[in-house]
Amino acid sequence: MPLILTGDQQMIRDSAEGFFKDEAPVSQHRSLRDSKNPEGFSRNVWTKMAEMGFAGVLVPESHGGADMGHVAAGIILEAMGKNLSAAPMLSTAVLGATALKQGTAEQQAKYLPLIAQGAHLLALAADEAARHKPNHVATTATPSGNGFKLNGVKGFVLDGATADTLIVAARTGGETDDKAGITLFLVNPKADGVKIDKRSMVDSRGAARVTLADVQVDGADVLGGVGEGYAILEKMLDAGRACLAAEMLGVSGTSFTMTVDYLKQREQFGQKIGSFQALQHRAAHLFCEVELARSATLKALQALDEGSDRAPMYVSLAKAKAGEVAILASNEGVQMHGGIGMTDEYDIGFFMKRARAAQETFGDAAFHSDRIARTLGY
Amino acid sequence: MADLETFRAETRAWLEANCPPEMREPIRDDDDVCWGGRGVKFKNEAQKLWLERMGAKGWTVPEWPSAYGGGGLSREEAKVLSEEMRRIKARSALSSFGIWMLGPALLKYGNEAQKLEHLPKIARGEIRWCQGYSEPGAGSDLASLRTSAEDKGDHYLVNGSKVWTSYADKADWIFCLVRTDPAAPKHLGISFLLFDMASEGVSTSPIKLISGSSPFCQTFFDNVKVPKDNLMGVPGKGWDIAKYLLTHERDMIGGSDSTGGGQRDSVSNIAKRLIGLDAAILADTALRTDIARHEINALAFGLTMERVLAETKSGQGTGALSSMLKYYGTELNKERMELLMSIRGSDGLVWEGEEKGEGDLARSWLRSRANSIEGGTSEVQLNIIAKRVLDLPGA
Numbered sequence: 120m121p122l123i124l125t126g127d128q129q130m131i132r133d134s135a136e137g138f139f140k141d142e143a144p145v146s147q148h149r150s151l152r153d154s155k156n157p158e159g160f161s162r163n164v165w166t167k168m169a170e171m172g173f174a175g176v177l178v179p180e181s182h183g184g185a186d187m188g189h190v191a192a193g194i195i196l197e198a199m200g201k202n203l204s205a206a207p208m209l210s211t212a213v214l215g216a217t218a219l220k221q222g223t224a225e226q227q228a229k230y231l232p233l234i235a236q237g238a239h240l241l242a243l244a245a246d247e248a249a250r251h252k253p254n255h256v257a258t259t260a261t262p263s264g265n266g267f268k269l270n271g272v273k274g275f276v277l278d279g280a281t282a283d284t285l286i287v288a289a290r291t292g293g294e295t296d297d298k299a300g301i302t303l304f305l306v307n308p309k310a311d312g313v314k315i316d317k318r319s320m321v322d323s324r325g326a327a328r329v330t331l332a333d334v335q336v337d338g339a340d341v342l343g344g345v346g347e348g349y350a351i352l353e354k355m356l357d358a359g360r361a362c363l364a365a366e367m368l369g370v371s372g373t374s375f376t377m378t379v380d381y382l383k384q385r386e387q388f389g390q391k392i393g394s395f396q397a398l399q400h401r402a403a404h405l406f407c408e409v410e411l412a413r414s415a416t417l418k419a420l421q422a423l424d425e426g427s428d429r430a431p432m433y434v435s436l437a438k439a440k441a442g443e444v445a446i447l448a449s450n451e452g453v454q455m456h457g458g459i460g461m462t463d464e465y466d467i468g469f470f471m472k473r474a475r476a477a478q479e480t481f482g483d484a485a486f487h488s489d490r491i492a493r494t495l496g497y
Numbered sequence: 498m499a500d501l502e503t504f505r506a507e508t509r510a511w512l513e514a515n516c517p518p519e520m521r522e523p524i525r526d527d528d529d530v531c532w533g534g535r536g537v538k539f540k541n542e543a544q545k546l547w548l549e550r551m552g553a554k555g556w557t558v559p560e561w562p563s564a565y566g567g568g569g570l571s572r573e574e575a576k577v578l579s580e581e582m583r584r585i586k587a588r589s590a591l592s593s594f595g596i597w598m599l600g601p602a603l604l605k606y607g608n609e610a611q612k613l614e615h616l617p618k619i620a621r622g623e624i625r626w627c628q629g630y631s632e633p634g635a636g637s638d639l640a641s642l643r644t645s646a647e648d649k650g651d652h653y654l655v656n657g658s659k660v661w662t663s664y665a666d667k668a669d670w671i672f673c674l675v676r677t678d679p680a681a682p683k684h685l686g687i688s689f690l691l692f693d694m695a696s697e698g699v700s701t702s703p704i705k706l707i708s709g710s711s712p713f714c715q716t717f718f719d720n721v722k723v724p725k726d727n728l729m730g731v732p733g734k735g736w737d738i739a740k741y742l743l744t745h746e747r748d749m750i751g752g753s754d755s756t757g758g759g760q761r762d763s764v765s766n767i768a769k770r771l772i773g774l775d776a777a778i779l780a781d782t783a784l785r786t787d788i789a790r791h792e793i794n795a796l797a798f799g800l801t802m803e804r805v806l807a808e809t810k811s812g813q814g815t816g817a818l819s820s821m822l823k824y825y826g827t828e829l830n831k832e833r834m835e836l837l838m839s840i841r842g843s844d845g846l847v848w849e850g851e852e853k854g855e856g857d858l859a860r861s862w863l864r865s866r867a868n869s870i871e872g873g874t875s876e877v878q879l880n881i882i883a884k885r886v887l888d889l890p891g892a
Contacts, residue, residue: 121807122800379887394890399883406882407821414800440797488789495792497765497779 120421122414124190131191134171135198142167143204145466151205152323158281159325160205168206169237177216177358182231184216189358189423193365193416200369200477203469205324207240209359209366210278215241217358218286218303221351222342226305230284242282243359244273244306244329245352251482253288253352254298258331260289266337267291269304269312272330277480279327280317282308286355287331292346303348305340306331322469322476357434360481361419364437367445367477368416371409374445374452374470378402381456398455405451412437412444432494439487445474504574508581515550516587517543523586525854530592533622535669551590552621558596561604566617594663595619595626599672602742606689606730615670615691627694629659629673629716630739637877639674640683640736644718646675646690653677653690653728655698655721661871665701665714668694674739677732689735692723708863709848744819746872764788764795764833768840784839791832798825820885824878827868834865 124132143164151159168174176192178184185191192213199208211234218241219230233239248255258271269289279285285306293300308315312334315327343351379402382393392398419437422430449471453460460467478484520543524530528540531548539545551557554568559575561567570578600619603612618624635642644657655675665671670693678686694701698721703711730738765779765788772780779785805818837858838845845862847855869875883889 121811122804123807123811123813379889382889391890396880396883399887399889400876400879402887402889403824403879403882406886407825410818410821411794411797411801411825414804415797417804418800436793436796439793485786488786488793491793492765492779492785492789493777495763495765496777497769497774497785497788 120425122417122421124194124417128190128194131187132194132198135173135195136201138167138171139198139202139204143199143202143206145203145469148203148205148323148469149466159278159319159323160207160281164204165206165237168208169235173208174212174237175216175235176212177220178212178231178235179220182227182235184231184235189361190417190420192358192362193420196362196366197369197372197416200366200371200473201373203370203373203473207278207281209362210243210282211239211241213362214243214355214359215284215286217355218243218342218351221354225339226342239284240278240282241284241286242276242278242327243288243355244276244279244285245288245356246275247271247273249274251479251486252296253356254296254301254349256288256290256301257295258287258289260291260302260304260336263335264337266335266340267302267304269306269331269334269336272328274328276327276329278325279308279329280315280325284308285313285329286342287329288348288352289331298349300346301348301352302345303342303351304336305342306334306336310334310336320476322472324473324476353431356481357431358423360438360487361416361423361434363477363480364412364416364419364434364441367441367474368409368412370470370474370477371412371441371445371448374448374467374474375402375405375409377467377470378405378448378452378455385457392455401451401455405448408444408447412441415440432491435482435487435490435494438482439484439491442474442478442487443484446478449474501573501577505577505581508578509584511554512581512585512587515547516582516585517547519543520547520588520590521586522588524588529588531590531622532592532625532664532667534625534667535623536667537622537625547588548590548622555620557591557593557622558600558616558620561600561616561620565604565612566620591622593619593622593625594628595624598628598742598745599626601745602672602689602738603729605741606738608729610726611691611729624669625664625667627662627665627668627671627716629662629665629671631661632658633660633715637874639739640687642674642676642687644673644675645679646677646688646723648677648725649722652725653723655690655692655718655723657718659716659718660704661713662701662716663712663714665694665716666703670694671699671716672729674735677728677735681733684736685733687735687739688732689729689738690723691727691729692721696721696723698722706863707866708860710860710864743873763792764836764840765792767837771840784836787839788836791829791836795829795833798829801825820873820878820881823872824869824875824882828875830868831865834862838862 147161172185173195175184176187176195178186180186196208216234219227230239245253247257258269260267260269269287271289285308287304287306288301289304290300291302306313312332314330318326318328320326382398382402383391385392415437419433422433452467453471456467459465519541531544533548555563555566556568556578559568559570559578563569596619600616603615630639632642632644644655644659646653646655670691673690674687675690676686677688698719700717701714704713704715705711768779768788774780802822841858845858848859849856
């Protein structure tokens with residue numbers, strides 16, 4: 120497959136870019152934050168996203184989805200990154216849909232149409248330690264009745280406070296860091312013993328600490344095989360990581376454009392600061408870095424669509440590179456804006472906050488460098 | 498598609514029958530690379546035979562028109578040829594600035610007589626070319642060059658000096674930027690001249706580099722008479738050709754591996770061999786982090802080359818990307834060589850030793866430092882990106 124967007128994908132890009140610019144621009148992100156919106160996103164925008172087919176981007180047509188694939192999902196996330204649009208796209212449309220596609224026929228029929236309609240929100244409750252390590256699962260699932268009892272604490276659950284269903288990784292066997300013995304459960308957050316502590320994050324997105332105390336689930340709530348949840352978890356995470364890479368590419372894109380525009384306006388020493396070579400070279404270097412991040416991200420999304428064996432390697436490449444570049448682009452953005460870049464009134468700081476949060480989510484550049492090295496055998 | 502598969506089968510059979518076994522061995526020494534020319538010294542009969550056979554088919558320049566000694570192949574056919582050559586690890590039959598640099602410019606700017614005169618000899622490796630661009634006083638500011646070509650009615654009289662002329666002491670002809678109009682603004686008084694290095698008044702002096710080798714010369718022109726027919730393109734418009742050609746040169750330096758032969762081994766594979774693993778992890782964990790970072794950039798850069806090519810082919814091109822590829826590719830290659838030096842540790846410092854090949858790494862490392870200087874420095878590439886792509890105001 121050539122490493123470019125197809126005609127259809129270019130059309131999706133154009134409509135997604137127009138949609139988020141009009142419906143969920145940076146100013147909306149600001150007002151959501153300022154009004155301390157309890158959900159952290161606009162339900163109205165999410166409903167429209169479902170109408171556009173975005174919520175069902177990875178849901179098969181047989182379940183009412185648009186089934187446009189990962190490249191399309193990435194295109195949507197990139198447009199969201201450009202505008203800092205907040206919506207449960209990643210948790211529900213990417214992670215949730217990827218997970219439920221691995222479910223039983225009953226689970227698929229129950230959840231997938233609701234995901235595509237934007238009528239049901241999901242959240243992944245996997246991470247326990249502050250640094251991402253998906254095989255580190257101390258939460259236990261012990262046999263109880265015709266199901267299991269869950270006990271444990273999930274420290275960083277994205278969109279955990281707004282979810283209608285939590286996808287919880289718990290251990291039914293093996294040791295704390297084993298990949299085998301992890302099982303995924305579909306858990307109702309309103310069930311007895313589930314405690315949700317909302318945590319507002321630096322990027323004003325919603326996350327929660329989820330405490331599970333003797334939460335009873337039955338056999339029908341198991342997603343995939345007992346003890347075989349890790350493979351599904353990896354699938355979910357890789358789809359999420361590639362889409363986060365795309366979102367960070369959008370964050371880099373706007374940070375970069377804002378900064379270059381500022382270099383052309385701001386005058387000091389009697390000239391545009393963009394005429395100074397010290398800043399020109401940094402901007403030109405950044406341009407190259409963003410181009411590299413774009414190539415890596417597109418490759419990862421294509422590899423997921425192709426179901427390639429090398430997809431995990433390319434996903435880590437994309438997450439590592441796009442993460443590093445988003446941090447660089449937003450940091451350089453603040454620095455080159457000077458004092459005004461430090462003000463809350465100016466938007467560039469929002470991009471720096473989002474870049475940092477996205478970088479830490481599902482493994483940062485260091486995590487993914489390590490994963491690439493292991494994949495390449497060193 | 499069926500035609501292409503037929504072509505592949507025929508190509509495979511021809512290569513099988515005509516590529517000598519010695520020419521399928523990896524390149525080990527400088528004299529394994531054939532540069533052709535009047536004074537060519539073939540390392541062995543196989544090298545000579547391989548050049549003759551490939552030259553006769555025009556496959557040294559597969560995509561050039563057959564009327565000019567090329568293979569007349571389509572882009573797709575040339576790709577098949579290159580794949581089939583890689584399949585049997587066939588060496589390139591001919592390395593040549595005529596092929597990489599002058600040829601494309603001649604095809605675009607040369608007149609019919611010049612094309613017929615020069616292109617077939619380039620294709621067959623009969624004439625070896627060198628490039629006369631930089632001067633002692635004109636490096637990054639190339640357009641300030643002062644080598645003059647004075648109009649003497651039936652000929653130009655060339656005076657001046659060029660520097661960093663690669664293999665000038667071994668070249669038969671030179672393509673040279675000269676000033677034909679000293680009164681014109683600096684970019685407009687330049688012309689593109691072709692002449693024989695055997696002409697009276699031409700002399701060369703090799704320059705010894707930090708890597709110990711002398712691939713470059715300073716070249717002197719003292720009242721050299723050049724026929725007026727040897728001017729390529731339009732007098733005073735040589736800068737356009739120079740820019741076109743520099744783009745080619747940048748793509749070459751940035752895109753290809755400058756070690757010259759075949760597929761390169763990855764830094765991590767070399768590290769694995771020399772340092773070894775400990776519980777499936779490179780035994781030197783600090784170096785492992787640096788290597789992984791480098792390989793991420795190298796992989797992302799490779800994908801960017803792939804994407805730029807695909808965009809160009811489909812007309813989605815973003816333009817002015819050759820500066821990006823040159824800048825990033827050369828910086829990456831330097832980083833690669835720094836890492837290889839670290840991996841080898843004190844063994845990498847050996848300059849001369851008992852065993853064959855000792856000292857190669859240190860020399861290659863030193864050579865790589867020139868990547869971001871030749872063909873326009875990294876800083877010049879960043880200037881070009883800032884100006885042409887980002888449209889930032891001029892200083």
